Amino acid sequence: MIRYIITRIGAMIPTLLLASIVIFTIIQLPPGDYVETYIGELIASGESVDLERAQYLREEYGLDKPMIQRYLLWITNFVMGDFGYSFEYQRPVSEVVGNRLWLTIMVSFATIILTWVIAFPIGIYSATHQYSWGDYGLTFFGLLGLATPNFLLALIMMYLAQRFFGVSIGGLMDAEYIDQPMSWDKLKSILEHLIVPTIVIGTSGTAAMIRRIRANLLDELQKQYVITARAKGVPPFKALVKYPLRMSLNFFVADIGSLLPTIISGAEIVAIVLSLQTTGPLLIAALQSQDMYLAGSFLMFLATLTVIGVLVSDIALGFLDPRIRLSGGAEK
């Protein structure tokens, strides 16, 4: 097991290196650079532009250096914990992202928990009452949530919340609480504003989760040990929870890998519509304006989390299910 973990960690390094090259190249692919974006913005707002100055800006930001040199500089600094400098915000990337991290994690956790709270009971019910009216009805609602475009739902719910409950449009709290110390009123305001994003982001995930729980549990419920247990008169609830449910949770653990980056990135498009101060909109804006170190370091950060997440879920699965450990370990 320990050897397995070590080889897995060893494999992470080339993976991440490859990811970093891909990320950096793609960010640089569109024509122009940040200075171009900046000039374009100045022209659009009617300010005059000194093209000589643009050249100085390029030199100051190091954009005149060849790409390979910029890449090497960025990646070596990244490894040493310096994530670079955001042109747009004129601050170190770690500071820009760090400012938004807590709110992002909060929104993501609320969403994930909501998804679980809704999906688990429904999934179990659907599996145990397969092809019943309840199964069809609940699945229908779940799929409805999956099929509705999130941004549209966000707009409608935001409007309704403003109209009937007086919750201010967008944001994660009323404006007067921003940058204030935590207080009861602030918490209340945050919770009020958390409802819409949680529901909107949660609805899309719920349906998928329901279907997965249902499918995995159905597989398990048809196994002979379950039938035997039932035949021997084990109470129905215990016959469900004791083994079949636990066995069907493998997929759930495997999910942790993808969960980790989601917690940090938040739902980008919905966050823009809802004007949440999370990291999602930050990333998109950075990509649009070619704020390359902000975009690059953030994507790299997500890549690292994905790789770590996959590793964690693999190890957890190994502990949870001896079959995986044996076959997986032997092959590697």
Place this chain on the structure above:
Amino acid sequence: MTRSFRKMISTSAALILMAGSAFAGPPEEPRVLNFDNLDKEVGKSGGSIKMLMSKPKDVRWMTVYSGARLVAYDETFQLKPDILKAIDNADNKSFTLHLRKGHQWSDGQPFTTEDFRYWWEDVAQNEALSKGGPPREMLVEGKLPKVEIIDSHTIRYSWDSVNPLFMTALAGARPMYIYMPAHYLKQFHEKYGDADKLAGLVESEKVQNWSSLHKRFGRQYRPENPEMPTLQAWMNTTRLPSERIVFKRNPNYHRVDPAGTQLPYLDEVVLNMASSSIIAAKAGTGESDLQARYVRFDNYSFLKQGTEEGGYNVLLWPSGRGSEMTLLPNLNTKDEGFRKAFQDVRVRRALSMGMDRGEINEAIFFGLGREAANSVLPSSPLYKDEYAEAWIEYDVDQANQLLDEAGFDKRDGDGVRLLPDGRPFEIIVETAGEQSQETDILQLITDHWKDIGVKLFVKPSQRDILRGRVSNGETVMSTWQGLNRGLATPEMNPEELAPVSPIQAQWPTWGNHYASKGASGEQPTLPEVARLSELYSNWRSAANYDEQAAIWDEMLSIFTDQVYTIGIVSGGLQPIVVSKKLRNVPEEGIWAFEPTLYFGQYLPDTFWLEE
């Protein structure tokens, strides 16, 4: 005994403290505003208003809105001293600046000629801080001015020949700052600062060297640094980035109202950040007390609906651009057939006369715009009807005749004219693709131009990409807004009318020739364009207002008669959301970056809240 002793100590301590930072308040010689000709009322101090912004960079709009400049445009667009007590202008060659006695920075330190000296000697001429030397407005024929510091409140800048750019640069929406708070910034300057402390700061702020540090903490136009003192009406108190940026009133502001109350009236201006797409929706629920940025004309009916519940009014101010949208035929395009065609003035005139501006105005602007060529607006002192009406009449017959005369009389089976090389006269118009409005207008023009045998195709792209293509001469025709200085006065720089920059989509190669001082690009080949260049350099050496006005006149006349840019409709409307409680906001105004500084011209420091 002990009590009075203690009192004595505390009094003297207070006195010492006050001596350190003089009493807060306006200068001994403040600028007293005259409200009679401004249609304003004396208000009450206090209160806080909210505005919505989208990016931390938007703090710069506070500098524009606040509008304190060394010299500023008054309501008739004449330059008048504002932060300065007086400015003596000797034939545009020598300028003597007089500061107000007792004027202080927002942190209570005196504002003196030392602040000007510091900028001139230690910043503008410092190799590390200003690569390439002082701003171009400070140079005449490449030569620096003579700077004489006469006393702590008087300073003189003089050049051998005239410098018409100096005053307008000081009054600009993004002004040229020829002063800096020396007492604050010296700590970041290699020459004055403590070397160890500087090294420590460079380390902790993760910048390359002291000059980056100085630049970062010393921004005046974009007030990002809450510790940086200012002369504007409000000072930033929030460290960026933040979702809520609070500006507090500057206790040492230099303007007072007629009753002697120091301005600004409002204690606080709060900028709340929201993504730009929902700002109109938020403004529509009354979440902003004064909003124009990120609100567009197509939001107007939505905003109007919410006036009762939101407690606000919506004003409509015409924009200050020469035209809402212009077509820019590229006289330097790489496509030889079209280059020859567009260099023929008859073709440009025909294209202009072949569009039905009346229909565009009705369909897109609800008939509220003015059908006009790309020129100055009626409120500008330079306005003449002949400029606005040059070649804008919808006359299909004359347009057809002009095109026939220009040699495009052959047509293909569909009635589309042919270029001499046999290709059909099909123009691809490239747009920045940001507003659907552009595409809608172009769609209408496509129909109009069918009647004159010209086909139009729209190619939306992206702002930065379009700019690159324009500079390389790859576009045949593009669209952009009209003249930025639609409210020009003779003192303003007429650079938009002459080829000066590769950004100008109608003549990028000729513009590049000027911008690169002849290193790249080509000299204008058309005599009229060459005349514009000549007039522009004449303007730069014009000694007085009348000469400047004469030059502007001739330039405008050539520019509009030659139809280098095809203006469509001017005076598009900017909705402005104003809380019902906010007073002194004029019903009528013009929404422009320069010279009105958006709200700046209408003195936001006099806006006040009624309970």
